[in-house]
Amino acid sequence: xxxxxxxxxxxxxxxxxxxxxxxxxxxxxxxxxxxxxxxxxxxxxxxxxxxxxxxxxxxxxxxxxxxxxxxxxxxxxxxxxxxxxxxxxxxxxxxxxxxxxxxxxxxxxxxxxxxxxxxxxxxxxxxxxxxxxxxxxxxxxxxxxxxxxxxxxxxxxxxxxxxxxxxxxxxxxxxxxxxxxxxxxxxxxxxxxxxxxxxxxxxxxxxxxxxxxxxxxxxxxxxxxxxxxxxxxxxxxxxxxxxxxxxxxxxxxxxxxxxxxxxxxxxxxxxxxxxxxxxxxxxxxxxxxxxxxxxxxxxxxxxxxxxxxxxxxxxxxxxxxxxxxxxxxxxxxxxxxxxxxxxxxxxxxxxxxxxxxxxxxxxxxxxxxxxxxxxxxxxxxxxxxxxxxxxxxxxxxxxxxxxxxxxxxxxxxxxxxxxxxxxxxxxxxxxxxxxxxxxxxxxxxxxxxxxxxxxxxxxxxxxxxxxxxxxxxxxxxxxxxxxxxxxxxxxxxxxxxxxxxxxxxxxxxxx
Amino acid sequence: xxxxxxxxxxxxxxxxxxxxxxxxxxxxxxxxxxxxxxxxxxxxxxxxxxxxxxxxxxxxxxxxxxxxxxxxxxxxxxxxxxxxxxxxxxxxxxxxxxxxxxxxxxxxxxxxxxxxxxxxxxxxxxxxxxxxxxxxxxxxxxxxxxxxxxxxxxxxxxxxxxxxxxxxxxxxxxxxxxxxxxxxxxxxxxxxxxxxxxxxxxxxxxxxxxxxxxxxxxxxxxxxxxxxxxxxxxxxxxxxxxxxxxxxxxxxxxxxxxxxxxxxxxxxxxxxxxxxxxxxxxxxxxxxxxxxxxxxxxxxxxxxxxxxxxxxxxxxxxxxxxxxxxxxxxxxxxxxxxxxxxxxxxxxxxxxxxxxxxxxxxxxxxxxxxxxxxxxxxxxxxxxxxxxxxx
Numbered sequence: 001x002x003x004x005x006x007x008x009x010x011x012x013x014x015x016x017x018x019x020x021x022x023x024x025x026x027x028x029x030x031x032x033x034x035x036x037x038x039x040x041x042x043x044x045x046x047x048x049x050x051x052x053x054x055x056x057x058x059x060x061x062x063x064x065x066x067x068x069x070x071x072x073x074x075x076x077x078x079x080x081x082x083x084x085x086x087x088x089x090x091x092x093x094x095x096x097x098x099x100x101x102x103x104x105x106x107x108x109x110x111x112x113x114x115x116x117x118x119x120x121x122x123x124x125x126x127x128x129x130x131x132x133x134x135x136x137x138x139x140x141x142x143x144x145x146x147x148x149x150x151x152x153x154x155x156x157x158x159x160x161x162x163x164x165x166x167x168x169x170x171x172x173x174x175x176x177x178x179x180x181x182x183x184x185x186x187x188x189x190x191x192x193x194x195x196x197x198x199x200x201x202x203x204x205x206x207x208x209x210x211x212x213x214x215x216x217x218x219x220x221x222x223x224x225x226x227x228x229x230x231x232x233x234x235x236x237x238x239x240x241x242x243x244x245x246x247x248x249x250x251x252x253x254x255x256x257x258x259x260x261x262x263x264x265x266x267x268x269x270x271x272x273x274x275x276x277x278x279x280x281x282x283x284x285x286x287x288x289x290x291x292x293x294x295x296x297x298x299x300x301x302x303x304x305x306x307x308x309x310x311x312x313x314x315x316x317x318x319x320x321x322x323x324x325x326x327x328x329x330x331x332x333x334x335x336x337x338x339x340x341x342x343x344x345x346x347x348x349x350x351x352x353x354x355x356x357x358x359x360x361x362x363x364x365x366x367x368x369x370x371x372x373x374x375x376x377x378x379x380x381x382x383x384x385x386x387x388x389x390x391x392x393x394x395x396x397x398x399x400x401x402x403x404x405x406x407x408x409x410x411x412x413x414x415x416x417x418x419x420x421x422x423x424x425x426x427x428x429x430x431x432x433x434x435x436x437x438x439x440x441x442x443x444x445x446x447x448x449x450x451x452x453x454x455x456x457x458x459x460x461x462x463x464x465x466x467x468x469x470x471x472x473x474x475x476x477x478x479x480x481x482x483x484x485x486x487x488x489x490x491x492x493x494x495x496x497x498x499x500x501x502x503x504x505x506x507x508x509x510x511x
Numbered sequence: 512x513x514x515x516x517x518x519x520x521x522x523x524x525x526x527x528x529x530x531x532x533x534x535x536x537x538x539x540x541x542x543x544x545x546x547x548x549x550x551x552x553x554x555x556x557x558x559x560x561x562x563x564x565x566x567x568x569x570x571x572x573x574x575x576x577x578x579x580x581x582x583x584x585x586x587x588x589x590x591x592x593x594x595x596x597x598x599x600x601x602x603x604x605x606x607x608x609x610x611x612x613x614x615x616x617x618x619x620x621x622x623x624x625x626x627x628x629x630x631x632x633x634x635x636x637x638x639x640x641x642x643x644x645x646x647x648x649x650x651x652x653x654x655x656x657x658x659x660x661x662x663x664x665x666x667x668x669x670x671x672x673x674x675x676x677x678x679x680x681x682x683x684x685x686x687x688x689x690x691x692x693x694x695x696x697x698x699x700x701x702x703x704x705x706x707x708x709x710x711x712x713x714x715x716x717x718x719x720x721x722x723x724x725x726x727x728x729x730x731x732x733x734x735x736x737x738x739x740x741x742x743x744x745x746x747x748x749x750x751x752x753x754x755x756x757x758x759x760x761x762x763x764x765x766x767x768x769x770x771x772x773x774x775x776x777x778x779x780x781x782x783x784x785x786x787x788x789x790x791x792x793x794x795x796x797x798x799x800x801x802x803x804x805x806x807x808x809x810x811x812x813x814x815x816x817x818x819x820x821x822x823x824x825x826x827x828x829x830x831x832x833x834x835x836x837x838x839x840x841x842x843x844x845x846x847x848x849x850x851x852x853x854x855x856x857x858x859x860x861x862x863x864x865x866x867x868x869x870x871x872x873x874x875x876x877x878x879x880x881x882x883x884x885x886x887x888x889x890x891x892x893x894x895x896x897x898x899x900x901x902x
Contacts, residue, residue, distance in 0.1 A: 258787075260786075261786075261787055261791070261792070290647070293647065294589075294646060294647025294648070295585060295586075295589045295647065295648070295786070295787060296786075296787045297787070298610075298611035298789050298790065298792075299589075299590070299611070299640070299643050299644045299789050300610065300611040300643075300789075301611065302643070302646055302647060303643045303646070306646060468611065475792075476787075
């Protein structure tokens with residue numbers, strides 16, 4: 001059986017769907033091939049148990065590119081959530097935009113310092129955020145033209161426009177570590193802890209690691225507001241279907257066909273051939289290379305891709321609760337907030353240490369949300385779901401993941417939460433743990449890594465995923481990388497997908 | 512576990528006891544860590560033996576890599592620029608391989624046992640590169656550099672020496688490659704452009720092989736030679752040498768020192784139609800966009816060797832000599848030279864070389880004319896005649 005399309009997208013993660021939608025909305029015939037039975041990749045909403053639904057992996061939007069939303073006519077209803085930095089002494093802190101106060105409404109002594117710091121960071125982050133919506137400048141491959149220099153020149157100009165003091169500050173901190181930056185202005189308590197945790201969430205790094213300021217700024221690239229998508233992130237799939245994208249779920253691409261250094265389509269594992277002049281892969285870069293076969297790439301490229309660093313440190317625990325847990329110190333409205341358990345920046349750094357040696361943190365750093373409090377459609381009968389991102393958890397612990405180790409990890413996460421939610425244990429009716437290893441199995445992300453590859457200075461911009469392949473076009477003519485391992489990186493942004501699709505059109509592959 | 516001490520300094524090769532006994536000049540050089548003769552007697556005697564008699568030159572320090580496995584052909588075809596599927600079993604091919612920018616990493620000879628078994632011989636260390644290249648292919652790469660000894664037997668009486676040594680190679684054509692006796696392989700290859708063979712045996716079988724050839728060679732004027740004599744012969748034959756006529760790009764530290772096969776005059780060895788190979792996309796760009804340099808064979812006026820001489824087009828400096836010698840056989844002043852495009856390609860007239868000569872402490876400058884040559888300087892039908900004549 002043979003079908004012909006203009007473009008085939010491998011993987012129906014949100015970036016794959018975005019790329020497909022961008023092309024389809026420009027009149028191209030596009031097919032998305034997805035291995036699992038449900039589109040969405042890391043942004044799926046699933047049945048936790050007995051009809052209680054919730055986000056399987058990613059649970060919040062904070063970095064969605066407005067250009068993506070516009071280009072693919074994304075219709076997603078969101079609720080802005082404040083952040084609660086949970087304090088061991090019960091004096092939790094609410095962070096909403098630039099304001100900081102104790103959860104009970106009283107003034108926080110660091111409110112002013114926090115506001116100034118956050119304003120400064122968001123200002124710097126927006127500068128970098130501008131770079132996300134275009135391919136990185138092609139310095140390594142030779143400047144392709146004035147248009148390419150544009151983005152870089154604009155960044156340079158905007159850095160200059162910050163004024164002397166801010167420009168110096170930007171250049172001083174951009175490659176440094178979040179720990180030092182935060183503790184310059186804040187005491188080492190839950191507020192600094194929450195920001196430090198944000199800086200390294202999804203990364204193989206502690207807040208003292210160089211580059212953690214960059215990853216913090218990356219999160220703040222769209223202003224830093226944290227949004228809960230109502231009914232999950234299915235809007236990407238809806239947008240794709242509305243644009244006329246054909247979806248083939250439960251289909252696995254066995255290989256990408258290449259003839260004379262040009263892609264011809266894909267072969268599915270049942271032998272079906274889908275022909276197309278363009279194939280976009282939202283898989284991680286090394287897998288994208290292997291799908292076509294190493295022989296179609298230069299040796300240097302395969303070497304760099306093999307050595308791309310992608311060690312996931314993030315586990316997911318999804319719980320179904322029989323009732324809303326008690327959270328002393330928080331109002332009912334605050335219970336629906338983004339809850340961060342990271343007592344201090346030092347705590348976050350210490351939590352990172354064991355993972356270097358293949359062990360999980362004894363006291364993990366957590367980001368928890370009860371989406372069903374904001375979105376009652378997720379559960380019935382008073383039940384609630386709680387979605388927890390836990391760090392730091394090794395991808396491949398010594399001896400591999402055993403049932404005992406998994407139980408132990410779940411227990412540690414629940415115990416850590418229970419400090420702030422007494423009686424939680426008794427409310428749990430169902431629990432699903434996803435280790436980084438499980439996430440890799442589910443999604444194919446190497447190492448179960450959030451960003452499909454560490455978001456560090458040696459794997460960014462012109463060298464993301466690797467030197468020589470940074471502009472989406474992936475070696476073979478017509479082959480494009482459209483997932484998180486491409487510029488700008490992971491999070492639910494849609495940017496790699498959109499940028500790849502636009503680059504493909506600009507390079508005339510389909511004309 | 513006991514560790515063998517790593518010797519400090521150069522180490523003897525497999526033929527060293529014989530070479531040392533023959534060495535009057537005591538001229539040794541470093542070749543891949545081995546003590547290798549630059550000259551054993553005098554370069555002139557040795558050179559004339561290449562062209563008039565027969566010579567033995569130890570090529571064991573060459574790096575030798577065995578590539579075996581179901582994907583061996585595909586893996587090698589992705590490394591080198593020419594289409595290896597066109598080299599038959601029992602044949603040898605001259606191959607070049609490039610980095611991702613199309614710059615030459617090294618050149619060498621590829622010996623094909625079968626579609627799943629090859630040996631690659633080259634000047635530069637290539638093991639790690641080949642391991643990188645093997646990733647994703649079902650092949651095994653083995654470094655055979657110190658397991659296989661080899662000696663080049665070159666010169667018009669080379670065939671007669673082998674015959675008298677009891678080795679029948681009469682039907683071997685140039686670039687043939689046969690196991691003539693158990694564990695004794697002979698290829699009709701060489702670096703002199705003359706009749707010649709290379710003989711390959713296990714490392715510890717080197718001395719018996721030498722003695723066997725030496726005993727048979729006495730009657731045919733067999734001499735052992737060093738690198739200096741070979742250097743003259745290889746320039747006459749128009750062969751390029753790593754580190755002289757091109758800088759192996761992995762060893763070059765400065766930017767833009769690499770050269771492509773097209774720039775070195777080997778465009779015909781780049782087979783764009785065979786599928787992807789390393790550097791193909793960059794080379795395709797160069798094929799269509801034009802080369803930056805041209806390595807050419809040149810004939811110079813006068814008789815002073817032109818090594819390193821600058822080359823001018825009228826008053827503009829356009830290149831330099833990479834290898835230059837007085838050719839005793841053709842009685843010409845010859846060289847390989849690198850010119851900046853378009854010189855050497857579309858502009859070949861009015862070229863002059865500026866040769867500096869040191870006459871016992873007094874420097875003098877000779878401006879001589881330069882003529883570009885298409886063909887190797889030394890061509891002799893005996894190199895290709897099959898079966899070869901006695902001499």
